[in-house]
Every structure is written in C-alpha cells, then in structure tokens.
Amino acid sequence: MSDLQPIMLIEDNHDDYEAATRSLKKNKCANPLLWCKSGQEGLDYLFGKGRYSDNENIRTPALILLDLNMPGMDGQQVLERIKNDPNRKSIPVVILTTSNDPKDVKQCYETGASTYIQKPVRFEGLCDAIRTITDYWLRVAILPPNEA
Numbered sequence: 335m336s337d338l339q340p341i342m343l344i345e346d347n348h349d350d351y352e353a354a355t356r357s358l359k360k361n362k363c364a365n366p367l368l369w370c371k372s373g374q375e376g377l378d379y380l381f382g383k384g385r386y387s388d389n390e391n392i393r394t395p396a397l398i399l400l401d402l403n404m405p406g407m408d409g410q411q412v413l414e415r416i417k418n419d420p421n422r423k424s425i426p427v428v429i430l431t432t433s434n435d436p437k438d439v440k441q442c443y444e445t446g447a448s449t450y451i452q453k454p455v456r457f458e459g460l461c462d463a464i465r466t467i468t469d470y471w472l473r474v475a476i477l478p479p480n481e482a
Contacts (some may be wrong), residue, residue, distance in 0.1 A: 344412060346405065347401070353457060355367055373408060374421070398426065399429045403433060410441060432452065449467075
C-alpha cells in the first residue's frame with residue numbers, strides 16, 4: 335500500500351474515470367486513485383458507512399475530484415456534506431464537471447469548493463487540467479495534516 339494519500343474521484347461515468355486514470359498516469363502522479371461511482375459511495379467512504387463501516391484501511395484523501403451531474407445524490411449535495419463536517423471540511427474539493435452554468439459555479443464556491451473546472455472535451459486538455467490540479471494541490475499548496 336502506498337504511503338501517499340489517495341486522490342478520490344467521485345464520478346458516475348466509467349469513460350471519465352478511465353480518462354482520469356490515464357491522465358494521472360501520463361502525468362506520473364504517484365498518489366493512488368480511489369474511484370467512487372456515486373455521491374453516496376463517496377460519502378460512505380469518507381464517513382465510514384455502508385460497506386466501508388468495518389474497513390480499517392480507510393485513508394483520508396489528499397484531494398477530491400467531484401462531478402456535479404450524477405444520479406441520486408448529486409455533487410452539490412456531496413460537497414455540502416463534506417464542507418459542513420468539521421473533520422472533513424479541510425479536504426480540497428475540486429469540482430470537475432461538464433457544467434459551466436454560472437449558477438452551479440456560484441453555488442459550489444459558496445458551499446466551499448476549492449476550485450471549479452469544466453471538463454475539457456479532448457484528452458490532451460484533461461491531461462493539462464489534471465497536471466495543473468495535481469501540481470498545485472499535491473506539490474505546491476500546504477495542506478493541513480492528515481488526521482485519519
């Protein structure tokens with residue numbers, strides 16, 4: 335198991351998961367990727383609920399990449415739960431979504447999103463975005479210590 339904290343991707347689309355995985359590898363990001371296929375699964379992991387309730391290998395993510403448009407619990411609801419919890423609110427949450435609706439952008443920032451990025455259409459654009467995200471959040475920014 336890697337000593338590095340994982341990057342959590344909360345994303346329901348398998349193709350977007352594959353693209354994120356490939357772009358992280360291309361950018362030589364050593365942090366493991368943890369894929370949660372729904373907002374509820376992401377919260378279950380973060381809060382140690384459901385299938386994660388007895389898992390002692392839960393690691394607080396260094397960074398959360400969060401899609402907004404998911405069935406069931408959407409990304410905005412997930413963001414709100416994370417940012418309203420005193421033990422999890424310091425985890426950087428990067429919104430990575432297809433939406434560029436100004437209402438979504440405003441609401442996410444008001445809720446506490448660390449940044450908001452519209453998913454690039456082309457793979458090269460995604461690689462550039464992932465490189466920028468990981469360089470900043472995992473190499474440049476000073477984050478609070480991992481309490482978990």
